[in-house]
Amino acid sequence: MPHIIKIDQQNPDKDTLDIISKLISKGKTFIYPTETFYGIGALYNDETSVVKIFDIKGRDLINPLPLIIPEISFLQKISADISTNALKLAAQFWPGPLTLVFKADDNLSHTITAGTGTVACRHSGLNVINIILKRINSSITSTSANISGRKNASNISKIDKKILDSVDFIIDAGNTNGGLPSTIIDVSREPFKILRKGAIDSSLLVDYCSCIT
Numbered sequence: 001m002p003h004i005i006k007i008d009q010q011n012p013d014k015d016t017l018d019i020i021s022k023l024i025s026k027g028k029t030f031i032y033p034t035e036t037f038y039g040i041g042a043l044y045n046d047e048t049s050v051v052k053i054f055d056i057k058g059r060d061l062i063n064p065l066p067l068i069i070p071e072i073s074f075l076q077k078i079s080a081d082i083s084t085n086a087l088k089l090a091a092q093f094w095p096g097p098l099t100l101v102f103k104a105d106d107n108l109s110h111t112i113t114a115g116t117g118t119v120a121c122r123h124s125g126l127n128v129i130n131i132i133l134k135r136i137n138s139s140i141t142s143t144s145a146n147i148s149g150r151k152n153a154s155n156i157s158k159i160d161k162k163i164l165d166s167v168d169f170i171i172d173a174g175n176t177n178g179g180l181p182s183t184i185i186d187v188s189r190e191p192f193k194i195l196r197k198g199a200i201d202s203s204l205l206v207d208y209c210s211c212i213t
């Protein structure tokens, strides 16, 4: 089993945050908590680690990987074409469990986009992860910590042993909220389309933005 680093979600220890940030910046793969479930992370621009995520999950290379970003302004590094309505949605519902699919910047890894020309991304509502992302000033993959097609995990003990053994380290922050995964909306063209119903009620989103179908 790889090294498990325990962290308090409410009151994260500074030295522990330093250790975690250094490991991520070096290109390590890891399990980490989000406000919904545990995810598997790798630096978004470290191609070797990104490819490893597909191996770890047994994920088909035609299935793109979502990202989480440190703040809304980071969007300019991954997409060159974001509509005003898409930005409004992000500003209203981030940080939180809303994944938005944007047109991807040409420079973004084609492994992440899986050749779709789009990238799914969100600003997580879990404070401890945002602190880490701000420290590394980068984005990480945010796919769920399960073998493709299996159940999501809201606690380290619920993660498949094969997944736990395949990453470089594990961030254990106890229980996450579980429930529904993030809601996914394609905002790469209007009208926006709900791709997956999830933690943010679709009717709230449709009420806020008339360009969602």
Ligand code: AMP
Pocket (backbone or CB within 6 Å): 063, 064, 065, 066, 101, 113, 116, 118, 119, 120, 142, 143, 144, 184, 195, 196
């Ligand atoms: P997971 O399977 O845990 O990685 O969940 C992420 C979800 O986001 C999956 O349903 C993916 O198909 C979806 N997703 C990731 N990237 C994209 C994208 N570029 N366009 C549309 N859906 C995406």
Ligand code: MG
Pocket (backbone or CB within 6 Å): 143, 144
């Ligand atoms: Mg999943």
